[in-house]
Every structure is written in C-alpha cells, then in structure tokens.
Amino acid sequence: MNKYWQIAKVRMQEDTAYSAWYWAGTVSSILRLLVIYYFWQAVYSNRSAIQDIDLETMITYIVVAMLLQGFVGGVGQDLAENIKNGNVAIELMRPYDLIYKMFAVDLGSKLMHLIRGTIPMMLVAFFFMDIPFPGSVEAWLLFIISAGLGLWIGTFFDFLVGVLAFWTVNIWGVRVLKESLVTFFSGALIPISLFPDWLRVITEFLPFQAMVYLPVSIYSGMISGTEAYLAVGLQLFWLISFYVLVRVIWAQAVKQITIFGG
Amino acid sequence: MITVENLQKEYKLVKRDPGLKGAVKSLFHRQYETKKAVKGVDFTIGQGETVGYIGANGAGKSTTIKMLTGILTPSAGKVTVNGLVPYENRQENALSIGAVFGQRTQLFWDIPVRESFNLLKHIYEIPDQEFAETVSMFTEVLNLEPLLGVPVRQLSLGQKMRCELAAAFLHRPKVVYLDEPTIGLDIAVKVRIRKFIKEMNKIWGTTVLLTTHDMQDIEEICDRIIIIDEGRILYDGGLEEIKVQFGQKRVIHFDLPELDSPFILPAPLLGMAEVLPASEGETKVSLSFDHERVKSSFVISEMMNRYDIQDLTIADPKIESIVEELYNRREQGGTYEQVLANS
Numbered sequence: 001m002n003k004y005w006q007i008a009k010v011r012m013q014e015d016t017a018y019s020a021w022y023w024a025g026t027v028s029s030i031l032r033l034l035v036i037y038y039f040w041q042a043v044y045s046n047r048s049a050i051q052d053i054d055l056e057t058m059i060t061y062i063v064v065a066m067l068l069q070g071f072v073g074g075v076g077q078d079l080a081e082n083i084k085n086g087n088v089a090i091e092l093m094r095p096y097d098l099i100y101k102m103f104a105v106d107l108g109s110k111l112m113h114l115i116r117g118t119i120p121m122m123l124v125a126f127f128f129m130d131i132p133f134p135g136s137v138e139a140w141l142l143f144i145i146s147a148g149l150g151l152w153i154g155t156f157f158d159f160l161v162g163v164l165a166f167w168t169v170n171i172w173g174v175r176v177l178k179e180s181l182v183t184f185f186s187g188a189l190i191p192i193s194l195f196p197d198w199l200r201v202i203t204e205f206l207p208f209q210a211m212v213y214l215p216v217s218i219y220s221g222m223i224s225g226t227e228a229y230l231a232v233g234l235q236l237f238w239l240i241s242f243y244v245l246v247r248v249i250w251a252q253a254v255k256q257i258t259i260f261g262g
Numbered sequence: 263m264i265t266v267e268n269l270q271k272e273y274k275l276v277k278r279d280p281g282l283k284g285a286v287k288s289l290f291h292r293q294y295e296t297k298k299a300v301k302g303v304d305f306t307i308g309q310g311e312t313v314g315y316i317g318a319n320g321a322g323k324s325t326t327i328k329m330l331t332g333i334l335t336p337s338a339g340k341v342t343v344n345g346l347v348p349y350e351n352r353q354e355n356a357l358s359i360g361a362v363f364g365q366r367t368q369l370f371w372d373i374p375v376r377e378s379f380n381l382l383k384h385i386y387e388i389p390d391q392e393f394a395e396t397v398s399m400f401t402e403v404l405n406l407e408p409l410l411g412v413p414v415r416q417l418s419l420g421q422k423m424r425c426e427l428a429a430a431f432l433h434r435p436k437v438v439y440l441d442e443p444t445i446g447l448d449i450a451v452k453v454r455i456r457k458f459i460k461e462m463n464k465i466w467g468t469t470v471l472l473t474t475h476d477m478q479d480i481e482e483i484c485d486r487i488i489i490i491d492e493g494r495i496l497y498d499g500g501l502e503e504i505k506v507q508f509g510q511k512r513v514i515h516f517d518l519p520e521l522d523s524p525f526i527l528p529a530p531l532l533g534m535a536e537v538l539p540a541s542e543g544e545t546k547v548s549l550s551f552d553h554e555r556v557k558s559s560f561v562i563s564e565m566m567n568r569y570d571i572q573d574l575t576i577a578d579p580k581i582e583s584i585v586e587e588l589y590n591r592r593e594q595g596g597t598y599e600q601v602l603a604n605s
C-alpha cells in the first residue's frame with residue numbers, strides 16, 4: 001500500500017516541476033468562474049426562474065459543477081503515451097500492478113489540483129459569490145460520497161480511453177471526442193434537467209451524468225431523499241462496471257504487449 | 263538460476279496494404295505476418311555467472327531478454343528464473359531481477375535522481391538500512407554525488423546511464439539483465455560501468471546477462487559467452503575456451519627503425535606467417551601466424567636474425583576478431599554446422 005502512496009506523492013512533486021504553468025491554469029480557471037458567474041447573472045436579469053431553477057440554485061449548480069469538472073479527467077493520456085512509445089513494456093517489469101499504479105498517479109495529480117486549482121476557486125466561490133452549502137449534514141455526506149464516486153468513474157473512463165491507444169492510431173482524435181462528450185453529457189455546462197426530453201432520456205442511460213450532474217444535484221438540493229440514495233447506487237453501478245471493464249480491456253492489452261510484442 | 267529450453271518467439275505483425283484503403287481493409291480482414299526472432303534456444307546460467315550474450319543486429323538478443331524479464335510471452339519452450347516462470351509471475355519475478363535497457367530510461371523523468379531512488383526503495387520495499395548502504399556505495403563507485411539532485415531529463419546520456427545502472431542494482435536483485443548498457447558512452451564512463459558491474463557480481467554474487475556490441479565489455483566483465491545468430495545459438499562456452507578453439511591466430515607487431523627497403527619475410531617463415539597490411543608508417547610490421555603450427559619464439563628469433571628489432575608486442579587473440587570472423591562466415595552463406603566445423 002505504501003508504495004502506491006509514495007507513487008502518488010512523487011506525482012505531486014512532478015506536478016510542481018512546472019509551477020509557472022500551473023499557476024497560469026489557476027488564474028484562468030478563476031477567470032472562467034467569474035465569466036460564467038456574470039453570464040448567468042445576465043441570463044436571469046429579467047426572469048426569476050428557468051424551469052423551476054432559480055438564480056441561486058443555478059449559480060450554485062454551475063460553480064460546483066465547475067469545481068468537480070476539474071477532477072473528471074485522469075491520467076489516461078500518460079498511459080496512452082507510454083503505450084505509443086513502448087515504455088509500457090518496462091512497466092510490466094515492475095513489482096506493482098499497473099492499474100493501481102496509474103490510480104495512484106491519478107490520485108497524486110488530483111490532490112495537487114485540489115490544492116492549487118480547486119481551493120483557490122472555492123475561496124472565490126464562497127467568499128465572493130456567496131455559494132451556499134448543502135442544506136443538511138446528510139446532504140453533505142451524500143455529496144462527498146457521490147463526488148468521490150463521480151471522480152473515480154471519470155478516472156476509469158479516462159483509463160479506458162487511454163488503453164484504446166493500443167488499437168487506434170489517432171489517440172488525439174479519440175481524446176478530443178472524449179472531452180467533448182464528457183463536458184456535454186456530464187452536465188458540467190448546464191444542468192441535465194434543462195435538456196430537451198429526448199436528450200435527457202439518452203443522457204440518463206449514459207455514464208457521464210454520474211461524473212458531475214448527480215453529485216452537484218445532491219449538493220444543490222435538486223436531488224434529495226430517496227432519489228439521492230438511488231443516484232449514489234447508480235454511481236456505484238457505473239464505478240464497478242467501469243472497473244471491471246478496465247480490468248478486462250487491460251488484460252487484453254497486456255496480451256497484446258506480451259504476445260504480439262507491443 | 264536461469265534455465266531456458268527450446269525457447270522460441272515469433273512476432274505477429276498485422277499485414278497492411280499501403281494507404282487508406284489498406285487501413286480500412288485491415289479493420290475487417292486482418293492478415294498476420296509472422297517473424298521468427300528466436301528459433302529454439304537452450305542454455306542454463308548458474309547463480310553468480312557473468313554471461314555475454316552477443317550477436318549481430320537483429321539476432322534476437324533483446325527478444326530473449328524480454329522473455330526472461332517476463333515482458334514477452336514465448337511462443338514455445340520453457341523459461342524459469344529463480345524457479346519462477348517470468349511471464350506467469352511477472353510481479354514476483356520483478357522483485358528479484360533488475361534490468362537496464364540502453365535504449366530506454368526507467369527513471370522518473372521530472373524528479374531528481376535521489377527521489378527516483380527513494381521511490382524505487384518503496385516500490386521494491388528495500389529496508390532503510392540496506393538502502394542507505396547501497397546508495398552510499400553506488401554514489402562512490404559510480405560517482406553519482408553531483409547527479410543526485412538533478413532531474414533525470416537534464417542528465418547527459420553517460421550520466422543517465424550511470425544512474426540507470428544504480429537503479430537496476432538498487433534492490434540487490436539476484437539477476438540483472440543489461441541490454442546494451444554501454445551504448446553511446448565515452449571510454450571513461452564505460453570503464454566505470456564495467457568496474458561497477460564486476461564489483462556487484464563479486465560482492466553480491468549477482469548473475470549478469472549482458473548484451474553489447476563492444477567486445478571490450480565482454481572481455482572485462484564476462485566469464486562465458488553465448489553467441490546467437492538469426493535466432494539460434496552459435497556458440498556457448500567459456501571466454502577462454504573460445505579463444506583457444508577459434509583464436510589460434512597470433513599477431514606480433516615489430517618495430518624496425520632501420521628498415522629502408524620494402525619488408526621481405528625471412529625465408530624460414532615463408533608459408534608459415536603472413537604479413538598484415540601496415541598501418542603506421544613503413545617501419546612497423548605485423549606478422550600473423552597459427553600458433554599451433556609455429557611457435558612465437560621461432561618467429562621472433564627468425565626476425566631477429568634478419569632485422570634489427572627495436573621493440574615488439576605480442577597481441578592477445580581478441581574476442582572481437584573471433585566474433586567478427588564467425589559473423590563473416592555466416593554472411594557468406596554457411597550453415598551453422600559448417601561455420602562451427604570450419605573454425
């Protein structure tokens with residue numbers, strides 16, 4: 001266990017290697033937060049609700065969604081690069097499980113993002129924009145669990161896309177497609193409840209809403225009670241399915257390396 | 263302990279017609295082409311041996327090593343390393359092996375070397391005390407002190423290779439595979455690295471399997487060589503034996519400062535020794551002869567009778583020339599049996 005934690009720590013250290021770059025990222029996400037904030041203020045300037053969602057709920061939703069969206073990515077990109085340049089073979093010669101190792105690396109980079117990206121944004125959100133907290137302790141707890149599940153679903157999905165590098169030539173195209181699918185269907189841009197009916201139905205069958213929409217809805221109170229527990233159950237379902245899928249596809253990939261020679 | 267029996271590897275390659283049409287076609291109808299890289303190799307290496315695994319480019323050396331590390335699954339045959347089948351027990355096997363692939367780095371790119379070692383300490387679960395001792399010893403033998411604080415991406419090739427070597431031996435593995443560890447290095451670094459490998463073999467009894475194209479590496483590190491060619495073993499035996507078996511040719515270099523006319527071989531040596539093309543000016547002459555037929559002392563005394571010799575050196579049979587000769591014979595189209603029989 002300790003070795004995986006050390007791997008996570010090293011990843012955090014690696015991330016600090018490009019520190020100027022990182023702070024630039026922090027500044028730009030705060031700016032983005034402000035733009036979105038004023039945008040929705042303007043949208044609501046001559047109405048009090050959009051489909052039952054009032055301004056405060058909307059702002060809360062959008063801001064929390066933005067905070068969570070920073071975590072739905074993963075280190076699939078690193079995995080894909082390792083696959084393309086053949087270094088993944090060397091990873092097979094280490095006394096660790098590569099999936100757990102990638103998971104640790106992902107954890108490290110997310111912790112770093114939390115410190116340098118999310119916390120500054122949270123400070124702006126809570127002190128400047130007066131974003132309210134969830135209404136109850138239960139909602140808080142559910143939110144934390146749901147957010148954790150959501151970001152791991154994101155991580156595993158990202159692994160899956162990364163491992164595809166074995167079978168696709170154009171990893172860049174696949175990533176762009178993945179990013180846009182996730183941004184749109186996860187509900188990171190607008191609440192899924194605002195989608196037209198047909199699109200919403202499709203979205204509910206997709207895993208992406210479990211990454212952002214469900215936890216944020218729990219936070220903002222758009223989902224509560226039994227519905228919230230069901231949402232967490234659904235997330236668990238996706239998490240386990242993705243984990244199993246990652247394992248199966250990874251085993252296939254290992255075969256590809258060890259039998260075909262990469 | 264490494265045992266390899268009838269080990270084979272064929273690579274499967276997806277055959278693709280050129281262009282977009284070919285790419286689309288290959289999606290639906292895959293055709294495989296196979297490439298036999300290793301065609302049935304047998305050997306056993308005992309604990310503490312230092313073995314040079316040599317052969318021309320594309321002979322199958324790296325492929326064999328990858329099968330020993332567990333990265334590749336053999337197409338046929340058996341491998342065991344310390345009692346484990348590497349490709350079936352990859353992680354367990356990993357704990358007792360180390361490897362350097364001269365063409366790839368295994369250190370962590372963005373963090374200082376010291377941190378890389380630290381991470382390896384945790385990954386291989388090396389006890390604190392042992393780790394501290396090992397690092398301080400390596401720092402001295404490989405002169406790592408100035409490098410420890412530098413991120414790997416800022417190191418030169420030679421600096422990086424010294425660190426790679428340290429990383430491979432850090433957990434005191436029983437077996438270390440070195441695939442071209444001296445590629446592209448200057449002579450001083452090569453010397454340091456050879457010394458390090460020898461020392462590790464001596465103090466920890468580490469088994470070393472080394473591939474290289476620099477025969478000096480082999481002469482200095484290995485007790486035994488295995489020569490592989492086109493996926494088959496051409497020779498397996500002691501370094502000294504191969505010299506005895508194939509290296510009957512001796513060369514003596516003479517320095518003849520008084521020589522003013524073209525050199526003529528003394529009559530008693532005609533048909534017994536051969537004059538090698540001169541390289542350094544007119545006053546140096548090298549004679550090559552079969553030392554089973556002619557004694558060195560005879561050649562020298564005949565030369566002394568005829569010429570005024572200022573200096574002479576007797577060259578050792580070099581493994582380099584032996585191997586070169588074996589490759590050449592293969593290239594001229596001999597079968598393995600012929601190559602070995604004619605030697």
Ligand SMILES: Nc1ncnc2c1ncn2[C@@H]1O[C@H](COP(=O)(O)OP(=O)(O)OP(=O)(O)O)[C@@H](O)[C@H]1O
Pocket residue numbers: 260261262273274275297298299317318319320321322323324325326
């Ligand atoms: N991943 C691969 N896919 C297909 N063929 C491969 C692959 N790797 C190696 N080969 C082929 O297998 C043969 C043996 O290659 P290998 O790398 O084992 O040679 P080598 O002895 O290490 O050579 P070198 O001295 O050049 O490093 C070569 O003909 C090579 O083209």
Ligand SMILES: [Mg+2]
Pocket residue numbers: 323324325441
């Ligand atoms: Mg090679």
